[in-house]
Amino acid sequence: MIIFYGELASGKTASSKSQKSPVGNQKNKTAENTKDEIAKPGFKQGEFTLQTNIPGNNEVKVSYIVPVDDKGKPRLSAHNIVFYAPYISERGFFTRDFHKYFPEELGFTIFSLNINANIEDAGDRKKYYCFKESGWHDIVFKAQAKITSDLRLTPRKLLVIGESAGGSMAQQLGINYPDKIDAVAMVGGRFFEPLKTKSGVAWLSINTWGCPGLSAAKLFKEQADKIGVQVLRGETPPRWVQKDKAHYHHSPNELAFNLMQVFIRDIAKLRQKYVKVFPPVEKWPASEIICGEKQYFPSAEFATLWNQLPHEASKFLADEDRDKNKPIILDPPLTQPSSVVLFIQDPSFDCSTMLLDNLYYFTDKGAIAVSVEMSDDYFETLKRIKNTLDFVLKNEKWSTLPVYVAGSGSGGQLAAVAALSNGDKRIKRITTFNSEYEWPFRELSIAGFRNRADIPLKMIFGVREIPAPVNARATELVFIEGGGMFFGDKWFPLLDDAVK
Numbered sequence: 275m276i277i278f279y280g281e282l283a284s285g286k287t288a289s290s291k292s293q294k295s296p297v298g299n300q301k302n303k304t305a306e307n308t309k310d311e312i313a314k315p316g317f318k319q320g321e322f323t324l325q326t327n328i329p330g331n332n333e334v335k336v337s338y339i340v341p342v343d344d345k346g347k348p349r350l351s352a353h354n355i356v357f358y359a360p361y362i363s364e365r366g367f368f369t370r371d372f373h374k375y376f377p378e379e380l381g382f383t384i385f386s387l388n389i390n391a392n393i394e395d396a397g398d399r400k401k402y403y404c405f406k407e408s409g410w411h412d413i414v415f416k417a418q419a420k421i422t423s424d425l426r427l428t429p430r431k432l433l434v435i436g437e438s439a440g441g442s443m444a445q446q447l448g449i450n451y452p453d454k455i456d457a458v459a460m461v462g463g464r465f466f467e468p469l470k471t472k473s474g475v476a477w478l479s480i481n482t483w484g485c486p487g488l489s490a491a492k493l494f495k496e497q498a499d500k501i502g503v504q505v506l507r508g509e510t511p512p513r514w515v516q517k518d519k520a521h522y523h524h525s526p527n528e529l530a531f532n533l534m535q536v537f538i539r540d541i542a543k544l545r546q547k548y549v550k551v552f553p554p555v556e557k558w559p560a561s562e563i564i565c566g567e568k569q570y571f572p573s574a575e576f577a578t579l580w581n582q583l584p585h586e587a588s589k590f591l592a593d594e595d596r597d598k599n600k601p602i603i604l605d606p607p608l609t610q611p612s613s614v615v616l617f618i619q620d621p622s623f624d625c626s627t628m629l630l631d632n633l634y635y636f637t638d639k640g641a642i643a644v645s646v647e648m649s650d651d652y653f654e655t656l657k658r659i660k661n662t663l664d665f666v667l668k669n670e671k672w673s674t675l676p677v678y679v680a681g682s683g684s685g686g687q688l689a690a691v692a693a694l695s696n697g698d699k700r701i702k703r704i705t706t707f708n709s710e711y712e713w714p715f716r717e718l719s720i721a722g723f724r725n726r727a728d729i730p731l732k733m734i735f736g737v738r739e740i741p742a743p744v745n746a747r748a749t750e751l752v753f754i755e756g757g758g759m760f761f762g763d764k765w766f767p768l769l770d771d772a773v774k
Contacts, residue, residue: 316341316342316343317339317340317341317342317377317378318339318340318341318342318346319338319339319340319368320337320338321335321336321337321338322335322336322338322420323335323336324336324413324416324417324420326409326413327409328408328409328410328413329401330390330392331389331390334387334388334389334413335387335388336385336386336387336388336417336420336421337367337368337385337386337387337388338383338384338385338386338421339368339374339377339383339384339385340352340377340383340421340425341377341378341381341382341383348383348425348426348427349381351380351381351382352381352382352383352425352427353383353427353428353430354380354381354382354383354430354433354542355382355383355384355385355418355421355422355427355430355432355433356376356382356383356384356385356432356433356434356435356538357384357385357386357414357417357418357432357433357434357435357447358373358384358385358386358435358436358440359386359404359434359435359436359437359440359441359443359444359447359460360386360387360388360389360436360439360440361436361437361438361439361440361462362389362391362393362438362439363389363390363391364386364389364440365388367386367388368384368386372531372534372535375535376535376538379535380539380542382433382538382542383421383425383427385417385418385421387410387413387414387417389403389410391403391439396439396465397465402439402465403439403443404439404440404442404443404445404446404463404465405446405465406446406450406467410443411446411447411450411451414432414447415432415451415454418432430456430545431453431454431455431456432447432454432455432456433455433456433457433538433541433542434447434448434455434457434458434459434460435458435459435460435534435538436458436460436461436463437460437461437462437463437526438461438462438463438524439462439463439465440460440463441460441461441462441463441487442460442463442464442465442466443463444458444459444460444463445458445460445463445466445467445479445494446465446466446467448475448477449466449467449468449469450467452473452474452475455475456474456475456476456541456545456552457475457476457477457478457537457538457541458475458476458477458478459478459480459533459534459537459538460478460479460480460534461480461481461482461510461526461530461531461534462480462481462482462485462487462524462526463487463490463491464486464487464489464490465490466490466491466493466494468497469494469497469498469501469503469505470497470501471501472501472502472503473503474552474554476537476541476555476572477498477503477504477505477506478505478506478533478534478537479491479494479495479505479506479507479508480507480508480509480510480526480530480533480534481507481508481509481510482509482510482511482512482523482524482525482526482527482530483509483510483511483512483523483588483628483630483631484512484523484628484630484631485509485523485524486523486524487524488509491507492507494507495507504555504569504570506537506569506571506580508533508580508583508585509583509588510526510527510529510530510533510583511527511529511630511631511634511635511638512525512527512631513525513526513527513528514527514635514766515763517626517627517762517763517765517766518626518760518762518763522627523628529579529582529583532579533576533579533580536573536575536576536579537572537576540571540572540573540575540576541572543572543573544558544572555570556570558570558571558572559571559572559573559574560572560573560574560576560577562577562581564580564581564585565585565586565589578608581607582607582608584604584630584633584634584637587602587603587604587630587633588630590602591629591630598646598647598649598658599646599658599661600646601644601645601646601662601665602629602633602644602645602646602647603642603643603644604633604634604636604637604642604643604644605637605642606637606638606639606640606641606642607637609640610640611640611641611642611672611675612640612641612675613640613641613642613675613676613677613678613773614641614642614644614666614672614675614676614677614678615636615641615642615643615644615677615678615679615680615772615773616644616645616659616662616663616666616677616678616679616680616689616693617632617633617636617643617644617645617679617680617681617689618645618646618648618659618680618681618682618685618686618688618689619632619645619648619681619682619685620648620681620682620683620684620685620686621647621648622683622759623682623683623685623759623760625760626759626760626765627760627765629645629647632769633645635766635769636769636773639770639773641678641773642672642675644662644665644666645662646658646659646661646662648684648685648688652684652688652715652718653717653718655688656688656691656692656717656718659688659689659692660692660695660696663679663692663693663696664696667696667698667700675700676700676702677698677700677701677702678701678702678703678704678705678772678773679692679693679701679703679704679705680704680705680706680707680769680772680773681705681706681707681709682706682707682708682709683707683708683709684709684710685709686705686706686707686708686709687706687709687710687713687718687719687720688718689704689706690704690706690709690720690723690731691717691718691719691720691722691723693727693729694720694723694724694726694727694729694731695723695726695727696727697726697727697729701727701729702729702730703729703730703731703732703772703773704729704730704731704732705731705732705733705734705771705772706720706731706732706733706734707734707736707761707768708734708735708736708737708740708759709733709740710740710741711733711741711742711743711746712741712743720743721743721746724746724747724748724749725747728747728748729748730748730750731746731748731749731750732749732750732752732772733749733750733751733752734752734753734754734757734761734768735751735752735753735754735757736753736754736756736757736758736759736760736761737757737758737759738753754768
């Protein structure tokens with residue numbers, strides 16, 4: 275339960291499934307076709323139309339939710355107004371939990387625009403809605419002014435959130451109108467305005483790792499660093515259920531949305547506390563050194579969420595000059611580890627899912643995830659894997675944890691050879707995905723080491739072209755119909771099974 279501005283930000287009635295109670299239509303000087311209704315007890319949800327001079331959008335529908343008290347008047351917390359910058363041609367606003375969090379949990383007002391946009395106009399500053407020259411920025415502030423005036427809210431700076439192209443719009447609003455905006459929390463986006471001067475805007479910039487807009491976000495962070503502006507830039511995992519979909523490494527997952535929600539909540543709390551002057555980041559409640567950089571956070575809760583991200587691993591894997599003999603290690607966030615997983619990925623599997631996806635997925639399940647990268651020299655790679663496995667087994671902190679070994683393609687083949695040649699009884703299972711059992715070089719062949727240890731070996735195949743072993747000792751063979759080389763949406767359930 276969150277108490278804000280001395281009021282209950284959301285009560286039991288806020289989440290109840292009561293019927294809607296229409297209160298009729300209204301007209302005024304600045305809008306036509308205004309329609310308001312009590313969506314559920316405690317909230318006024320509706321829409322109104324604004325006239326524009328934008329080609330293809332002679333008028334625009336504004337959707338909003340305003341938290342109200344039992345007399346139908348806006349709560350004190352409703353004076354905090356959030357603008358949601360939509361992704362291209364988004365419709366059906368405020369049906370998602372992400373949006374509803376702001377009015378239902380925090381008691382904030384939220385609004386958005388129904389923008390007719392053409393993806394073919396992307397990058398055209400006069401047409402694409404994220405740019406100031408398109409005219410859409412003016413509509414945002416016109417809508418804010420109408421909501422503020424009609425509901426008799428205290429004028430305050432906007433809190434802006436956005437995703438994908440809406441992330442670009444959110445960034446550009448923060449750059450162009452720092453006097454009208456207190457905070458920007460964006461995920462995705464790639465059409466960013468250069469950051470040249472300092473302002474009081476609080477910035478949160480998130481990408482799903484592997485996102486096409488990652489380079490723009492990195493450049494924005496570099497610009498901010500040069501002029502002493504903090505941009506909290508983080509990379510979050512993908513949505514596991516969308517593997518092999520077109521936007522797998524672009525669509526935000528729940529953690530990304532949680533970070534945005536808590537960031538906006540905390541910025542509003544800070545400006546409540548510091549009424550006259552919004553505090554510089556150095557006066558924010560929490561700070562930590564992350565990847566060698568001191569970062570300031572608007573609350574300890576936000577810092578805890580932020581630390582769920584594998585900042586060190588992301589930075590390491592993005593470094594083209596990294597030492598590839600060095601193991602990559604991810605600890606499970608917020609939980610005591612239940613096991614250690616050594617996972618070796620065949621580089622050809624990168625076209626389906628990234629190494630970081632798989633390692634973070636294991637940590638999500640409570641395991642310490644360890645990996646080392648392959649090279650073109652399989653003998654050298656096998657040496658790396660053996661050294662990494664020795665490191666895992668000899669690490670005193672992990673001495674009571676069971677160890678699982680898994681890998682894809684040639685990575686699975688070499689991981690299995692390393693585990694079988696080691697033979698330690700703490701290794702509970704070996705799992706391979708589309709890996710070969712027989713190989714011309716016996717030193718690199720699973721068949722050459724299968725008789726050395728009774729460690730259970732499970733070999734999973736998605737294509738018939740890879741020959742499965744015949745009468746291999748202590749070996750379970752599984753064929754996934756339609757699995758292909760990369761197993762599609764079956765991949766992550768198979769990873770689950772590998773560490774059970």
